Amino acid sequence: MEAWAKIFGIVESNPNKRALLVAERLAAMQRELEHVQTQMRQANFSESLYTSALTNIEQALSSMLLSGNWSQVKQYLLRETFVALAFCTEIIPDEESDISQEALAEISNLVADLRASLLEADISPRLQELIEHHISLIERAIAEYPIVGAKALREAARAGLGELIEVREVLKEEKDAPSVGKLGTAWKRVNEAADIALKAEKLSQLGQKAWAFLENLL
Structure with a gap:
């Protein structure tokens, strides 16, 4: 959990509140992952090209791993996983501009x-x-x-x-x-x-x- 808190930039001294904030951010990432999966299906690309990568990310985001070591999360964050995600970002249409x-x-x-x-x-x-x-x-x-x-x-x-x-x-x-x-x-x-x-x-x-x-x- 502490590793995720650092990644998300969460500064909260109360451990219970910190855990809640981490869980909220992970839930947001899960929802976005589902959105990516839906868009990829609509793009009619072969699911075999990206499904395993999205599954790995889903495993890494599991709240069940919050009490474990970072190594349990890291095992799912493989190089090929990020390559497949980059492939998805090239396919999915840009829906918005960046907020400065x-x-x-x-x-x-x-x-x-x-x-x-x-x-x-x-x-x-x-x-x-x-x-x-x-x-x-x-x-x-x-x-x-x-x-x-x-x-x-x-x-x-x-x-x-x-x-x-x-x-x-x-x-x-x-x-x-x-x-x-x-x-x-x-x-x-x-x-x-x-x-x-x-x-x-x-x-x-x-x-x-x-x-x-x-x-x-x-």
């Missing part, structure tokens, strides 16, 4: 500013809990971006938007709180980054329209 490190850093800074604002925020416990949850959503999306791409940000934004619409009456009561404004700013930047990366001009900027809808509700 500057954009990701900007979002992280906005979230850090939001978190700091909660220390002196004069808001209800319910709203504070809501904002803390949304901070976790954004931080998790940023952490999973190197694994699954911009869809991590899009899925987080959809979850956050749905929740905010559900509690819009709470937001109306405390909409003038600085933390609420900072939360909106952070989510808008997340949506902007995801829209650009996912080439959302084809989707009529759905993320931004959804947030504009929420602003109208308030």
Whole structure:
């Protein structure tokens, strides 16, 4: 587990929380692996060319190995496995543009500013809990971006938007709180980054329209 924590850049002193974060990242990698397998099947290439490589990666990502030694994971990470994966990346179509490190850093800074604002925020416990949850959503999306791409940000934004619409009456009561404004700013930047990366001009900027809808509700 410690090796995975280092690979994922997880800095968490609580071992239980650290294990949970590692498990979340591995689960994200498993989902992306399934996505790769689906796309390769749609490409109509012979499965014998890549199935064993994907199986090896699946074995390496198994949570059952978290309590073992890194050698148990490494045995599946063979040179031919990575060659086959490289072969897959050449075949699978490019679905998105990269989000710059500057954009990701900007979002992280906005979230850090939001978190700091909660220390002196004069808001209800319910709203504070809501904002803390949304901070976790954004931080998790940023952490999973190197694994699954911009869809991590899009899925987080959809979850956050749905929740905010559900509690819009709470937001109306405390909409003038600085933390609420900072939360909106952070989510808008997340949506902007995801829209650009996912080439959302084809989707009529759905993320931004959804947030504009929420602003109208308030």
